[in-house]
Amino acid sequence: MIIIGGGPTGLATASLLARAGIRSTVLERRNTPSCGQSRAVTVQGDILSLYDRMGIAEEIRANGARWSLGRTYYGDAEVVTLRWPAPETSPNPPFVNFPQFRIEELLHEHVSAAPEVTLVHGVTASVVDPGEKGETAVVRYEDADGETHELSAPYVIAADGVRSPTRKGLGIEFNGERTNGHFLVCDFRGAVPFTSERRLWFSPPFYPEGIVLMHHIGQDTWRLDWQVSPDLDPDEENRSGRITQRIADVLAHAGVGPVETEILRCNGYTFQQRRAESFGKGRVFLVGDAAHVVSPFGARGMNSGMEDVANLVWKLALTLRGEAGEELLASYEHERAAAATHHVAITGESMKFMTPGTAEGLAVRNEILAAAAADSGQVARVDSGKLYEPFPYRDSPLTSPADDDGSGPRPGDLMPDVLVSSGGERRALRHLLDGDFTLVHVPAAAGAALRYTTPAHPDTDRLPATSLVHEEDSGPVLRAARDRVYLVRPDCYIAAAFTASDDWRTGVRAALDRALGHPVTDTPRVEAASL
Template identity: 35%
Template sequence: MRDRSVAVIGNGPVGQTTALLLARRGVPVVLLDGRPARDKVGSKAICQQRDVLDVWESVGAGRRIAAEGVTWATARTFHRDTELFALTLDDAGTSVFPPFVNISQARVEEILDERIAAQPLIDVRWGHRVVDVEQDDTGVRLGTDTGERVAADYAVACTGAHCEDLHRTLGVAFEGHSFDDRFLICDIRADLPGWARERRFWFDPVWNPGRQVLIHPCPDSLFRIDWQVPGDYDLAEEVRSGALDRRIRAIVGDADYEIVWKSVYRFHSRVADRLRVGRVLLAGDCAHLMSPFGARGLNSGVGDAENAAWKLAYVLRGWAGEALLDTYHAERHAAAVENLDVTTATMDFLVPHDDDQRARRESVLTGAATDPALRAQVDSGRFSEPFWYVRSPLTTPDPTRPFAGRPPRGTVPPPGPGILTPDVPLGESSRLRELLRDGFCVLAAPGAEPPDVSTVPWPVRVLRLSEADHDGGIARALGMRPGELWLVRPDAYVAAVVTEPTALVEALRRAVAGVPAPRPRRVPRTSPHA
C-alpha cells in the first residue's frame, strides 16, 4: 500500500520546509530521518535571509523566527589591527521582515517541528535511515534500515552533506572540490557591550596570522566565532593545552565567557549533475555544497524546497505533466551554479591559491584603509539573495524588460519575468506575497482587458488592480504599465508580462511546462492552497 504521496528523506530544515510546503498544498508526506531524534546543539546555519523568512511565514513560522532572531546593523571589517571601514545596513523596501536575522539552525528546527506537529498530513518517522531506492513508472519505494519499505509517488532527498550512499544509489555525480584549510567554530555566551548589533570580520589579525576570523551576534548573548585554521588543526589538543582559551581571550579580553558549542568544518564547493533522477528530486546540501560566507547554503535549500513543493503538487493534482519536474533541475541547478560562482570568488579572496591572488588581495586590503574605491573589492561574502529565473523554460521573456545580469551587492533586479515579486502591503493586515503564494495569479493593470482563464484546467486568480491597489503601491513596486497583465507563479516569481489575453493563456501553459496531463491524480484536496 502507498504510504504517502511524497516521501521526504531528511528531517533537517530543508526537509522540514519541503514537507510543510507540500502539506500546505494538500499533499500527504512521510518525513524520514535516520537519527533517533532531533540534535538540538550548535548554531550551524545562523543567517536566515528575508525572503526565506517570507517562505517560512507561509507555513506559520516566519514572523516567529524573525522575532526571536538578531539583526545586526553594522558590518566592521579589519585588516590586521586596522579597521578598514564600517558599513551601516539600510533596510530598504516595504517588507515586514528585516533583511536577515541571526538565529541558530537548531532553534529554527524546533519552531518548524512545532508547525509539523500541528500538520496532520505529515507523518514523521525518526530512526528510519533510507538504505535503498527503487522506482518505476508507478512510484518510488524506499528501503529503510528498520526493514520497512515506504512507498510514495515521489521522493525529495534532503539528506544533507553526507549523502554519498544516496548519490551512488541514484547514479549522481557530485563534482567540485574541497578546501584544504578548515574552519573552527565556537558558540560562546558572553557580555560584550557594543557587539550585539555588529558583525566583525578580520583579515590576517595578529592573533590568527595569515587567516581570517568572523564574529556574528546571536540571540541570548551568544556570539558565533569562525576562525580559519590549518588543514591539520587539532581541536582536542587546543582544548588540552589551553590554546583554545587563549584564542578566545584574544577576542573577548578579560570578559567571562562560556563555550556552548564547538566544531571544526572543512568547506566544499560541489553541485550534483542531476537534481532530478526519475521520481527523486535532490534538495539542499544533498544537491549542492558551498562555503558559508554569504549564507547561501540553507537559504538556497529553502529555495529548492519551495520550487519542488509547488511543482510536485501540480503534477500530483493532474494540473501539470511530468515535464514540469524537469524544470526543477533547470531552475535550481542554475541557482546552485550561480551560488557556487559567488562563493568561489569569495573563497578565492579569503584563501588565495597562488602568488598573483595573494598579491592582489594584499594590495586591495592595504589600500582599502585610505581608498574608498578599493573597499568595494574587499570580499568577505555577498549576502544570499533569491535566484532569478529569467532563462527558465517556464518564463516568457519581455523584450521591454531585458535582464541586466547579476545586480550590484545589496540590490535586487527590477521586477520582471523571472524575478521574485517585491513584498507590498495590502491594507493593514495583508501582503501581496501572501496572496500570490496561494497559486497562479494574474495582476491586471488599469486599462488591461480582463483575461478569460476558464479554459485553464487549474485554479487561476485574477486580481484587477483598479479594484485592489487603491494607493497604487503594487503598480509602483512592480513598475507596471497601463494595460499590462502580470502572471505570477505559486512561488511569487513573475512568469510573464504581456498585454494580450491570448498571450496570457499561452504564458500560463508555458509556466507549467506545457499542456497538463489529462487525468487527475488521487491526492485528497484537503487544503485551500493550490
C-alpha cells in the same frame, strides 16, 4: 511522498507539502529533532518570507539578530563598509541571524503537529527503485531493531545532506572540490556591547595567522569563526579553555573589558564547492546539500536549499493533481541547477580570495587589502563574501518573455514583498499570493488599489480590490511597475508581465500554459469561458 532526511530542507519539504494537502513520510537517521551544532546562521529576508508562509517566522523575527551592516578589516584598518538597507515597506529585514539547529527544531515542532506528516526517526533509508519505468519509487529502510521495511510513493525527495547516500546510490556524480578553508566555530553567551553587524577581520593583531568572523545571533548570543590549521581539535580547544581565551582576545581588541561568557556550542568545519551532475533520477529528486554545497561565506547554503524546496513542491502538487504539463517537473532541474552553478561560482571566487591555497595567492590578497586600506578606490577589489540573493529564472522554459523593456520587476524575478492592507489587516503580499497562480495588477494611478485574483478570472474589470497599497507605502519597486499585470507562480516568482492598458488577456492564457509546462501554441489550450 517519501522524504529521506529530516534536516532543515527535508522538514521544510514536509511542511510545504502539508500546506498543499499532500501526505509525506520523513525518514531520518537521527533520533533528535536537530543537528545541535553551529552550522548555518544567516537567514536572508526573502527566505524569512518563506518561513513566514510555513508558519515558523515569529520566533525568528522576535529572537534573531537583525542586521544590515557589514565591516571588513585588514589588520586594524577598516577597508570595506557595506550596507543593505531594507526595501521600503518590506515586512522583513535584509538579514537576520538565527541558528540552524533552532530552525530545525521549529520545523520539527511544526510538522509534528501536521496530520499530513509522519516522522520516522532512527532509520537508515535507501532508494531501491527510482521508478524510472513505473508509477512509483521504492524506498527501503532499517529500523533500530534491525527490521527492514519498504515504502513506495509517486515521488521521493532526497534531503539527506552533503554525503547523500541517495545521490551515491543513484550513481549521480557530485562534481567539485574541497576548499582550503578549515574553521573553528563557537557560539557563546555574553553581555557584549556590540551592535548587530557582521565583522570580518583579515589578519587582525589579535589573530595575525588567519581570518576571524563575528556575528550577533540574538539574545546576548554571539558566534565567532577562526580560520585554523586542519589538525586543530575543537573539543580539546574547548576542554583546555583556549576557546575562552580566543573570545577574550577578540573582545579586548575592541576595547571591551572582561566579560563573563558561557560556551554554548563549539565545533569545526571545512567546506566544499560541489554540484550534482543531475538533480534527480526517475521519480527521485535531490534538494539542499544533497544537490549542491558551498562555503558558508555569503549565506548561500541553507537559504538556497530552501529555494530548492519552494521550487519543487508546487510542481509536485500540480503534477499529482493532473494539472501540469510534461515539462513542469523537468523545469526543477533547469531552474535550480542553474542557481546552484551560480552560487558555486560566486562562493568559489570568494574563497579563492579569502583562503588562498598558496603563498603567492596570500601575498596577492594582502596586497589588495593593503591597497584598499590606503585608497577607497581599491575597495571593489576586496571579496569578503557576496551575500545571498534569490536566483532569477529569466531563462526558464516556464518564464514568458517580457512584453517590453520597461522598469519594475521582470519575468523570472521574485515578486517584491510589500506590506498591504487586506480586510483591514496589514499583511505581506507574498503571504496572500503563496500556493497558487495569481494575477497582480499594479494600477497606473498613484494611490490606487493594488489588486489581485487567480487566473480563473483574467479580466481587469473584474479584478477584486482585495488588497490595498497606498503610493506612500508601496516603495520604489512597485512605483516603477505602474500599469502592469503580473502572473505570479505559486512560489511567488513572476511567470509573465504585461502592460495593463493593452489587451493582455490572451497573453495571460498562453503564459499560464507555459508556466504549467504545457506546449504553447497560437490557439490557447484553455477556452476563455473556463478561465
